[in-house]
Amino acid sequence: MDCYYHSAVPAVARCTDCGRGVCGYCRDQAGLCPGCRLAARIENRAALRGGRAAPQPDVRRATAAAVSPESRALAALGYPFWPIALLGLLDARRSPYMRRHAWQALGFNAGLYVFWLLLNAIASIPFLGWPAYPMLVLMFPFAFVVSVIFGIRAWHGDDVRVPIVSDWVDKRLGM
Numbered sequence: 001m002d003c004y005y006h007s008a009v010p011a012v013a014r015c016t017d018c019g020r021g022v023c024g025y026c027r028d029q030a031g032l033c034p035g036c037r038l039a040a041r042i043e044n045r046a047a048l049r050g051g052r053a054a055p056q057p058d059v060r061r062a063t064a065a066a067v068s069p070e071s072r073a074l075a076a077l078g079y080p081f082w083p084i085a086l087l088g089l090l091d092a093r094r095s096p097y098m099r100r101h102a103w104q105a106l107g108f109n110a111g112l113y114v115f116w117l118l119l120n121a122i123a124s125i126p127f128l129g130w131p132a133y134p135m136l137v138l139m140f141p142f143a144f145v146v147s148v149i150f151g152i153r154a155w156h157g158d159d160v161r162v163p164i165v166s167d168w169v170d171k172r173l174g175m
Contacts, residue, residue, distance in 0.1 A: 067097045076155035078105035080147040107165035112143050
């Protein structure tokens with residue numbers, strides 16, 4: 001008989017709890033299989049919490065799978081191109097996924113613009129502003145690369161977390 005968890009490995013014993021055949025790699029010192037060990041850990045964790053139910057999975061990830069590819073593309077393109085994020089706010093379906101990404105993209109782009117203005121003001125100070133010039137030059141490639149990364153993550157349905165902006169958007173939208 002083969003191991004329940006490895007198809008081509010012969011079983012050396014049976015699990016003391018469920019009776020499945022397991023190999024020497026899967027069996028622990030108490031004779032339990034990985035599934036029974038996991039079940040015991042889950043039960044112990046629930047008992048430590050006082051019998052409360054386990055936390056629910058992230059709703060944002062679950063709703064991202066139900067969003068149409070057009071909406072995901074609109075959310076993804078909103079990060080590098082802020083006018084497209086404005087179009088995302090006018091989405092007829094008013095999906096929370098689209099609104100969250102549109103507000104995050106607008107906040108991300110506004111934050112970059114404010115940072116650019118601050119660097120420009122610092123660079124205009126004679127002698128003291130010279131170190132700001134290299135940062136001004138490197139800011140545009142950095143901003144483009146980061147916005148493309150955020151766009152790709154939004155396209156795949158991942159939870160995009162823009163520092164500072166995400167917390168503000170979550171509070172504003174009640175997520």
